[in-house]
Amino acid sequence: MSTLTFPQRALNTLISALGLVVFTFLDLLDFLLCYVYRFLDELLEKSPSRCYCGERNGEEGSLDEEISETLHERENIFRGKFSLGLRRDHKVKGGHGFKHGRWSDCCCESCISWQRKGEEKLHVVTNLPNQGTSGYENETSENVIFIHGFLSSSSFWAQTVFPQSTQRNFKLFAVDLLGFGRSPKPADCLYRLEDHTSMIEKSVIESYQLKSFHLVAHSMGCIIALNLAARYPDRVKSITLLAPPYCPSNGENASHNALNKLAEKKIWPPLAFGSAVMSWYEHVGRTVCLAFCRNHLIWERIVKLLTGKRGLHFFVTDMTKHTHHSAWHTMHNVICGGAKTQDKNLEIIKKAGISLKIIHGDKDQVVPTECSYNMKSSVPRAELQIMNGHDHNSTIVGRKKEFTRELEEFWLYASMSYVTREQ
Numbered sequence: 001m002s003t004l005t006f007p008q009r010a011l012n013t014l015i016s017a018l019g020l021v022v023f024t025f026l027d028l029l030d031f032l033l034c035y036v037y038r039f040l041d042e043l044l045e046k047s048p049s050r051c052y053c054g055e056r057n058g059e060e061g062s063l064d065e066e067i068s069e070t071l072h073e074r075e076n077i078f079r080g081k082f083s084l085g086l087r088r089d090h091k092v093k094g095g096h097g098f099k100h101g102r103w104s105d106c107c108c109e110s111c112i113s114w115q116r117k118g119e120e121k122l123h124v125v126t127n128l129p130n131q132g133t134s135g136y137e138n139e140t141s142e143n144v145i146f147i148h149g150f151l152s153s154s155s156f157w158a159q160t161v162f163p164q165s166t167q168r169n170f171k172l173f174a175v176d177l178l179g180f181g182r183s184p185k186p187a188d189c190l191y192r193l194e195d196h197t198s199m200i201e202k203s204v205i206e207s208y209q210l211k212s213f214h215l216v217a218h219s220m221g222c223i224i225a226l227n228l229a230a231r232y233p234d235r236v237k238s239i240t241l242l243a244p245p246y247c248p249s250n251g252e253n254a255s256h257n258a259l260n261k262l263a264e265k266k267i268w269p270p271l272a273f274g275s276a277v278m279s280w281y282e283h284v285g286r287t288v289c290l291a292f293c294r295n296h297l298i299w300e301r302i303v304k305l306l307t308g309k310r311g312l313h314f315f316v317t318d319m320t321k322h323t324h325h326s327a328w329h330t331m332h333n334v335i336c337g338g339a340k341t342q343d344k345n346l347e348i349i350k351k352a353g354i355s356l357k358i359i360h361g362d363k364d365q366v367v368p369t370e371c372s373y374n375m376k377s378s379v380p381r382a383e384l385q386i387m388n389g390h391d392h393n394s395t396i397v398g399r400k401k402e403f404t405r406e407l408e409e410f411w412l413y414a415s416m417s418y419v420t421r422e423q
Helices: 006-044 109-116 193-206 221-231 254-262 270-280 282-292 296-307 314-318 324-340 342-352 370-378 397-422
Strands: 124-127 142-147 170-175 213-218 236-242 355-361 383-387
Touching: 006 270, 006 282, 142 193, 142 221, 142 397, 170 193, 193 221, 193 324, 213 221, 213 397, 221 236, 221 324, 221 342, 236 342, 236 397, 254 270, 254 324, 270 282, 270 324, 282 324, 296 314, 324 342, 342 370, 355 370, 355 397, 370 383
Parallel strands: 142 170, 142 213, 213 236, 236 355, 355 383
Antiparallel strands: 124 170
């Protein structure tokens, strides 16, 4: 029997009805915007890329299993029933003619600085107190790779954990993931889980010659961290995951299950509504990015004028340091498509005996705590810490000093366990 009162049931019914109206309107808007952007892309670009409104063709389907089915198979009540007579060609790899950006992307100094580098590597922020003339690695150093979440950057770690670290033998590396922050944002990349993992391997592990390391990841970064750990099970000493968006890899619908769980179509709370809009509606999302990301410098000036502050919090600036192409593909090919590999990666980590710690706030409105409980069930040896009164970010940002001390203690414990594993 339901414990909800009549007013609560009535409110839920009203919200559901309103949600149906809102998402029907968004279906129509996204359908129409598809043709608007098709016209503009063909007008303004030499080799325009296709969108994902059409069906997935056989050539693309066999291209790579890491390409998520959710890119094409997002339900829209208008798509497939109506056609405005415009041509819908498909290009498997996207438009190579605008490798360095599209007309709808920002071209400010910060956003395109990566194009001037001869070698494409991720932007890495480091804290190397023990770096000597003999190299980056030594016998006593503890290397730690930090991986941020969706719509974030290395600042998430560089401005929280790095200033609090007191251990002189810890070498900290925080990356801007491919397509975010100051890292490359190629327009002909599909931003698969493999692409993100390989870039971290190239930019950190190989560049700094890391023979062993710890991993710390937040939100979407947890999926990449697990994939990286599965690639180097003999080198990883420990993994700390905060709010991991874990969805079991059961069946053929793992990607769709992840999309429905993490970006369910609902209008409340606001964070959930925003996730749904940006995940389900390719062209509405591109319009949002066109308005805010392409013009982020203008919005930053406005916020500074309104707040009277010279500098802005990294949460504000990081929200726009990406392109729609990079964010859209990362959402679907990593968060949704990555669900197909998580159980396999966890099995490798479990067999290797890698120390695993999971932290989640019970007030998280972005990733449900159910994800962490499910991961704990998959890896019973993992340490699970549910923090009362904390949301998606406050498990770190709201307690920087305490969180850093806890991390350092866990790293030291895991290092001793690692020695035992190696014997």
